[in-house]
Amino acid sequence: RKLRWAWRLGYLSAIAGIVYIGYGVYQDRHPEDQVEPDPSKKTLVILGTGWGSVSLLKRLDTENYNVIVISPRNYFLFTPLLPSCTTGTIEHRSIMEPIRTILRQKKARVRFYEAEASSIDPDRKVVRLIDTSEIRGDITETEVPYDMLVVGVGAENATFGIPGVREHSCFLKEIGDAQKIRKRIMDCVETAAFKDQSPQEIDRLLHMVVVGGGPTGVEFAGELQDFFEEDIKKLVPEISDRFRVTLIEALPNVLPMFSKQLIEYTESTFKEEKINIHTKTMVKKVTDKTVEAEVTGPDGKKKTVVFPYGLLVWATGNAVRPVVKDLMSRIPAQANSRRGLAVNEYLVVQGTRDIWAVGDCAVAGYAPTAQVASQEGTFLARLFNNMAKTEALEAKISELSSSLNLQPGNSAAISHEIEQHERQLRRIKDIKPFHYSHQGSLAYIGSEKAVADVTWFNGNLAAAGSLTFLFWRSAYISMCFSTRNRLLVINDWLKSKVFGRDLSRE
Ligand code: FAD
Ligand code: NAI
Numbered sequence: 001r002k003l004r005w006a007w008r009l010g011y012l013s014a015i016a017g018i019v020y021i022g023y024g025v026y027q028d029r030h031p032e033d034q035v036e037p038d039p040s041k042k043t044l045v046i047l048g049t050g051w052g053s054v055s056l057l058k059r060l061d062t063e064n065y066n067v068i069v070i071s072p073r074n075y076f077l078f079t080p081l082l083p084s085c086t087t088g089t090i091e092h093r094s095i096m097e098p099i100r101t102i103l104r105q106k107k108a109r110v111r112f113y114e115a116e117a118s119s120i121d122p123d124r125k126v127v128r129l130i131d132t133s134e135i136r137g138d139i140t141e142t143e144v145p146y147d148m149l150v151v152g153v154g155a156e157n158a159t160f161g162i163p164g165v166r167e168h169s170c171f172l173k174e175i176g177d178a179q180k181i182r183k184r185i186m187d188c189v190e191t192a193a194f195k196d197q198s199p200q201e202i203d204r205l206l207h208m209v210v211v212g213g214g215p216t217g218v219e220f221a222g223e224l225q226d227f228f229e230e231d232i233k234k235l236v237p238e239i240s241d242r243f244r245v246t247l248i249e250a251l252p253n254v255l256p257m258f259s260k261q262l263i264e265y266t267e268s269t270f271k272e273e274k275i276n277i278h279t280k281t282m283v284k285k286v287t288d289k290t291v292e293a294e295v296t297g298p299d300g301k302k303k304t305v306v307f308p309y310g311l312l313v314w315a316t317g318n319a320v321r322p323v324v325k326d327l328m329s330r331i332p333a334q335a336n337s338r339r340g341l342a343v344n345e346y347l348v349v350q351g352t353r354d355i356w357a358v359g360d361c362a363v364a365g366y367a368p369t370a371q372v373a374s375q376e377g378t379f380l381a382r383l384f385n386n387m388a389k390t391e392a393l394e395a396k397i398s399e400l401s402s403s404l405n406l407q408p409g410n411s412a413a414i415s416h417e418i419e420q421h422e423r424q425l426r427r428i429k430d431i432k433p434f435h436y437s438h439q440g441s442l443a444y445i446g447s448e449k450a451v452a453d454v455t456w457f458n459g460n461l462a463a464a465g466s467l468t469f470l471f472w473r474s475a476y477i478s479m480c481f482s483t484r485n486r487l488l489v490i491n492d493w494l495k496s497k498v499f500g501r502d503l504s505r506e
Contacts, residue, residue: 024483028101034109037066042147044384045127047117047323049073049099051370052359053152054481055377056384063108064388068144070129072116074099077175078485079370080476083219083444085178087185087227088501092175094488097481113144117153120327122352125149148354150380151327151341155318155360155368164286169314172216179506181313185224186505188310189232192239205310206242209291211283212315213249214256215443218266220313221247222446225273229447231501245275246307248293250282255451257367257441258462262451265464266443273446281305286312318368324361339363345433346383347376356380366436379434386428393425442472 044065046053054076057069078095085092103110115129118141126143157173159165170184171177185208191197192205208224210217225245233240247254247270253263254270254277270277278295284304285292291307320328320340327341328334333351334342341357342350343364349355358380359373366372400418404411440454440461450472451464463471473493480486 021483028105028482028484031104032107034104035063035107037062037108037110039066041065043068043145044148044150045070045144045146046150046152047071047127048152048154048359049076050152050154050359051076051079051373052154052362052377053150054099054102055374056150056152056358056380057102057106057110057377059378059381059385060106061385061388062106062110064385065148067106067108067110068146069099069103069110069112070115070117070127070144071099071112072114072132073174074112074114076102076481078476078480079173080479081489082172082175082178083216083223085175086172086181086220087223088182089223089226089496090489090492092178094485094492095480096175097485101482117323119323120149120151120330120355122327122330122355125354146354148384149356151324151349151355151357151361152359152373152377153321153323153361155340156321157314158317158319159314160316162283162286164288165314168286168288169211169312172220172313172315181220181311183505184311185227186503189236189239189243189503190505192242192310193236202239202242203244204289204308206239206244207307207309208243208245208311208313209307209309210245210247210313210315211291212317213247213251213254213277213279214315214317215441216315217247217249217313218254219444220315221245221270221275222273222444225275225446227501229273231503234500235503246278247275248278248281248283248291248307250280252279254279255443258443258451258453259460262453262462262464266445266451269445269447269449275446278305318360321361327355337363346431347380347434364434364436371439372436375436376434383431386431389428390425393421393428397421397425442468442475444469444472 042065045068046056047070049069049071053069060067075096075098081090081095084090085095099112103112113129114133115131117127118130119128125147126145127149128143129141131140157171170181172181188205192202210221228243232243253267255263255266267277280296281293283291283293289308291309291312293305293307294302295305296302324341328337331349331351340361340363343357343362344350347356347358347362347364349357358376360368362376364376397418400414400421404414407414438455440452442450442452444450448469449465450469452462452468452471454461454463477486477489480489
């Protein structure tokens with residue numbers, strides 16, 4: 001009988017789950033009518049549609065401001081699953097969420113301009129923007145004035161000025177990068193399989209070099225080796241013993257932000273997967289077919305090594321975007337900041353009063369991660385919602401105070417109302433500074449294994465292996481932006497498992 005009840009309960013929960021998802025999907029497809037923004041309210045301009053800006057937008061009460069979003073990308077990108085798009089484990093559209101869909105869910109209308117902010121003038125309080133898309137109208141450049149500005153433009157790829165990097169390597173930051181890599185992998189494979197190709201050229205073409213042993217480089221190398229082992233090897237057997245993946249890292253080990261045991265686990269898993277790791281190897285020059293690096297030997301002596309390659313993926317971290325550099329140069333208080341906009345504990349850009357910064361372009365003392373960016377965005381939404389409430393309460397208090405003189409007979413009731421508002425105001429005004437709560441770090445390392453350093457009851461828990469891989473998958477599924485994204489990603493995982501990845505080169 002107990003079993004029957006358990007079945008019934010399970011059955012009911014499944015129905016409840018389906019109804020819940022169905023209702024969510026219905027609401028997304030049939031949003032309520034939006035109110036027009038009130039022109040007398042402040043103009044809040046938000047730059048970017050990444051982790052920081054979108055988590056701010058998600059929780060912002062848009063009816064309190066005239067909100068304008070400016071970004072060259074009209075979608076949010078779930079970056080943690082981007083490495084899986086390079087091999088077709090996940091299709092790129094599964095991890096994109098159109099910004100128009102996100103903005104349509106807001107109570108008051110938000111304007112969106114697909115454009116790049118080219119400069120910010122903090123004195124005139126205007127943002128200059130340029131339409132950089134392929135199709136241009138009569139106007140390609142204009143200005144948007146702001147009362148409040150949030151800079152969430154992220155970062156660009158660091159190349160450290162190393163010659164040849166920009167011209168010859170692929171980066172891994174945007175959807176276009178992942179598509180380019182996917183195409184190149186298959187181009188290298190098909191070219192290596194071309195009739196009468198020399199053995200030396202086959203070795204070069206099938207040598208996939210990844211520079212940077214941070215999480216981006218490690219996750220990509222793992223995905224690439226999976227692709228080769230599970231699909232390419234089976235479908236193009238003639239090249240199966242020639243495919244090699246090499247990871248080059250300047251420091252003595254990969255994944256420096258993980259604990260020692262997880263670093264060792266990753267390095268030994270890579271060895272099993274036949275991914276070559278070259279640590280203490282600093283790339284100095286890149287040509288169209290080779291990577292030149294300086295290797296520091298155990299005796300401290302340096303020598304130059306040349307790696308011929310077919311595909312080169314450059315993943316050496318972040319650099320400051322030109323629009324941020326330009327803004328920093330206009331604010332004297334930013335003179336000593338090198339890695340981005342220095343912000344205070346309320347994320348206000350130091351040296352300004354009405355500019356805030358979130359995510360990879362802000363220097364708040366945290367690592368440039370999605371976790372940090374999204375918590376910062378959420379914090380700003382709370383701050384701005386509170387600021388709007390504060391202004392409304394202050395206006396109400398001043399209106400009530402002036403009516404005190406006009407209606408002396410009502411003074412007790414009015415005083416009581418003022419007191420209530422003042423109490424509410426004190427509570428709202430008491431906003432604590434931004435505090436980052438670290439949930440842990442996760443990384444996929446190939447062969448259905450992952451490493452995780454997670455915070456557990458105020459302590460740290462390090463885990464690695466196949467169970468951690470399941471945890472990694474479920475964590476990222478739960479973090480996906482929408483139900484649509486979740487279903488698409490699950491579908492892609494099933495599809496690539498059952499039918500294999502698609503080897504066609506678009
Ligand atoms: P972004 O998300 O990069 O967004 C920046 C936005 O600004 C974009 O919409 C961009 O189009 C827009 N923009 C750019 N220039 C301009 C301009 N001039 N004007 C207006 N808009 C502009 N972090 C984790 O915590 N966990 C992970 O698993 C993880 N995996 C990652 C995997 C990869 C492959 C990469 C590349 C990063 C990963 N990260 C991860 C890091 C994480 O993606 C970043 O820290 C995060 O995206 C930063 O958010 P952001 O909002 O600052 O910038
Ligand atoms: P990173 O900055 O974490 O790592 C770059 C690596 O490249 C460094 O280890 C550096 O020593 C190395 N390097 C730099 N120049 C080099 C050279 N010339 N030759 C050889 N090696 C060189 O960069 P990454 O991996 O792109 O990550 C950026 C940010 O995004 C980080 O904060 C990271 O934590 C986050 N991220 C998090 C992920 C996760 O949690 N799973 C996944 C991907 C990124």
